[in-house]
Amino acid sequence: MPEDSFYSYRSIKVGFGHFNLPPVLIGTIFYQGQSIVDRNNSQIFNKEKAKKRIHSQTELAEKYKFPNLIEISADNPNAMVKYLEFFLENFEPPLVLGGTFEARLSGIEYLIENGVRPEEIIYNTISNLKNKKELDLIRKYKIQSVVILILGSNNMTSTQRFKYITERKQPGDFSLLEGVKNLGVERIWIDGGVIDLESLTHILETQQLISTSLKLPVGTAPNLFLFKFSSPRLNKKFHTRYRRASIMFIASWFSNFIFYGAIEDAKECFASAYQTFAFKNKLKAHNIKLFDKY
Secondary structure (H helix, E strand, C coil), X not given: CCCCCEEEECCEEEECCCCCCCXXXXXXXXXXXXXXXXXXXXXXXXXXXXXXXXXXXXXXXXXXXXXXXXXXXXXXXXXXXXHHHHHHHHCCCCEEECCCHHHHHHHHHHHHHCCCCHHHXXXXXXXXXXXXXXXXXXXXXXXXXXXXXXXCCCCCCHHHHHHHHHCCCECCCECHXXXXXXXXXXXXXXXXXXXXXXXXXHHHHHHHHHHHHCCCCEEECCCCCHHHHCCCCCCHHHHHHHXXXXXXXXXXXXXXXEXXXXXXXXXXXXXXXXXXXXXXXXXXXXXXXXXXXX
16 A cells, blocks of 8 residues: 555544554544543633644644644533634644534534534444434534444454444344445444453454555554553552553554544653654564564
8 A cells, every 4th residue: 555545634644554654643622521621511611721722732743743633522512612613713723523413413413503514524433324413413504524333342352343333233234334334434443342451452452454455544542441550559640641652652553643642741741652653663664573563
């Protein structure tokens, strides 16, 4: 697969069929429990701090020359509209739309009504074809980019994960991939669905398999499980920070995109991904096959 195989979102390139381009790093803002969001009313949030955190990610992306996206998350439709009002007043799409289904539904309607083109929205996520309202939403608004999330147990093998998207087990005797394509979606991203460290091992193997055979962008959220391992004997903040940086290294090696988590964690995630990519290029330059053919 040539190095120039990628989906383009303005200046952002999401590679597929190879791991030659740096992964797109995606930070999530307005997630449930974030300190800038009022605990009693999620429609209320600190706009200045939100701007500062998004600007911080953008500055890191420019510093390290890495592509980046913001995921807007919300737990209800009214909050989603408030977040998107703020985003469009201060920033430009593309963007990733996350949160609950009801919030995403409201978000897509608001974005389209306010002139955002469907090709600038990345819908996160779909895991099956059972929600007719969700399928109708994607079809009606001609959403072109959808993230498929593979749901499974921690020991679900790479072969099983591959079958999750390719076997014809969905309503209508479609595979999940076929069903999403039939909605008119032209750009499908595959998220392996991290649960713990064991699941990440299978997911990274799955990503190589999908990248090679299906030529689709692959990625995951490698930091999701870190909170399980915080030690009361250590400084939780820094203990988790160092572990996050280390797991970002290997995830960056085999990913076209990474949901690195809370936007507050951008600093160590960008630095770690940058060092991974720089190291990878050094190996290539010297023709050293340290891990595998990738």
